[in-house]
Amino acid sequence: MKSIGVKLIGAGGYGGLGMIELLLRHPVFKLATLVDVDGVGKPISAMWPYLQDYCDAVIVAPDSPEALASDAAVAVCATPDGVGQITGPKETAAGRRLLDYSGDYRFNSLDLYRQYAQRIGRDPAHKAPDLLASSAYGLSELHRKEIAAAPVVGNPGCFAVSCILGLAPAVKDGLVEVEGIVCDCKTGVSGAGKKAAPQFHYPERYDAANAYRLSGHQHVMEIERELSVLAGRDVRVTFTPQVVPMTRGILSTLYGRLPRGVGQADVLAAYRGFYADEPFVKVRDAGQAASTSDVRGSNRVVVTVACDERTGTFRAVSHIDNLVKGQAGSALQNLNIMFGLAETLGLDQPGAHP
Numbered sequence: 001m002k003s004i005g006v007k008l009i010g011a012g013g014y015g016g017l018g019m020i021e022l023l024l025r026h027p028v029f030k031l032a033t034l035v036d037v038d039g040v041g042k043p044i045s046a047m048w049p050y051l052q053d054y055c056d057a058v059i060v061a062p063d064s065p066e067a068l069a070s071d072a073a074v075a076v077c078a079t080p081d082g083v084g085q086i087t088g089p090k091e092t093a094a095g096r097r098l099l100d101y102s103g104d105y106r107f108n109s110l111d112l113y114r115q116y117a118q119r120i121g122r123d124p125a126h127k128a129p130d131l132l133a134s135s136a137y138g139l140s141e142l143h144r145k146e147i148a149a150a151p152v153v154g155n156p157g158c159f160a161v162s163c164i165l166g167l168a169p170a171v172k173d174g175l176v177e178v179e180g181i182v183c184d185c186k187t188g189v190s191g192a193g194k195k196a197a198p199q200f201h202y203p204e205r206y207d208a209a210n211a212y213r214l215s216g217h218q219h220v221m222e223i224e225r226e227l228s229v230l231a232g233r234d235v236r237v238t239f240t241p242q243v244v245p246m247t248r249g250i251l252s253t254l255y256g257r258l259p260r261g262v263g264q265a266d267v268l269a270a271y272r273g274f275y276a277d278e279p280f281v282k283v284r285d286a287g288q289a290a291s292t293s294d295v296r297g298s299n300r301v302v303v304t305v306a307c308d309e310r311t312g313t314f315r316a317v318s319h320i321d322n323l324v325k326g327q328a329g330s331a332l333q334n335l336n337i338m339f340g341l342a343e344t345l346g347l348d349q350p351g352a353h354p
Helices: 014-024 082-093 110-119 129-133 139-149 156-173 220-231 263-276 324-340
Strands: 004-009 031-037 074-076 099-101 135-137 150-152 177-187 237-243 248-258 282-286 300-307 313-320
Touching: 004 014, 004 082, 014 031, 014 150, 014 324, 031 177, 031 300, 074 082, 074 324, 082 099, 099 324, 110 129, 110 139, 129 135, 139 156, 150 263, 156 177, 156 220, 156 237, 156 248, 156 263, 156 300, 156 313, 177 220, 220 237, 220 248, 263 282, 263 300, 313 324
Parallel strands: 004 031, 004 074, 074 099, 099 150, 135 150, 177 237, 282 300
Antiparallel strands: 177 248, 248 313, 300 313
C-alpha cells in the first residue's frame, strides 16, 4: 500500500512525541514534515536524544517553505487552543485533511464553541467558522461514521475519553440516574505538558497530590455534551480533576445513583455488550484487579464495573494512558478511520510493564 504522509505541527511537545513514536511503527502513515517554533533547523533527536537514529528529521518553522510545500495528505496539530484555528484553513486549502489535538474543533457549531471558549476564558469568536461547521468529534468508539467523512477532526480531551467511555453504556441504557453523576479523576503530571512551571518542579510534585481547576475544567463541556446525546436529555456532572505524583495515566472513578431494580449484574452485562466489538475497550468486574499500569503505553481503556448495591451506588472505574488513548493513540485511531485503514493498525500492541 502506498504510504500516506503526515505533517506534524507541534512536533516537540509530549503530544507530538507520542505521535512520532506511533508513526515510526505504522506500516502506512509516514512522517513527512515536522513543524515547531522551538528547535528550528535541528533534528528532533537533538531535542529528544532517545529518538536518535529512529527519527532524525529536521524541525522546520511553521511558515517556512518546507512546511508550506509539504507533500503530506494530513496535518496533525499537536498544539494548544487557538493554533489550529489559524493553521487549519491553510492546511485544508493546501488539500490536506486536519486533525487537531485542542478544543478548537471539538464543538462543531459556533454556539457550542462560544460556550466552551467563554467557560475557559478564551475569545468566543472562532477564527475558522467554516471548518468548525465541517468538523467531527474524534471519539472513535462513538463517532466512526462522522470521523470517516470529515475534513477536520477534533481529538477529544484526555479526561473526556476516560469519563465518556467510562459512563457511556450506563447513561445510554438508563442504568445510572443522570442527576448527580460525579467524575473523580486523577492524572499524572505529563498531562500538564513539557513546559516548566513552579508547581511541577520536582520538590513540589513528589509525594504530593492536589485538586485543580475546580471552578471549571476545559474538558467538562465535551463530557456533558456527549453524555447528553447518549441520554437524550441534559446531563450535568460534578468533575474533580486531581494531579498525583506519577508520570502518565488517568484513573477516573465515576459515581451516580442506581435506578430502582438495577444491580451490578445488569450494569456489567450492559458494559460487556456495549463494548463487545471494541478492540481497545476492556471491561472488568469488581473482582478483577486493574491499575493505570495495565494501560501504560497502550491505546486501551480498562473499565471496571463495581456498583455498590448495599448503598444503591453506581460505580465504574476507567483507566487510560493520558498520552496514548488520551491523546496520540486516539489521534492515530482517528487517522486510521479517516483514511479507510484498519482501526487497530499501528496500535494493536501491549503497553510497557511494569
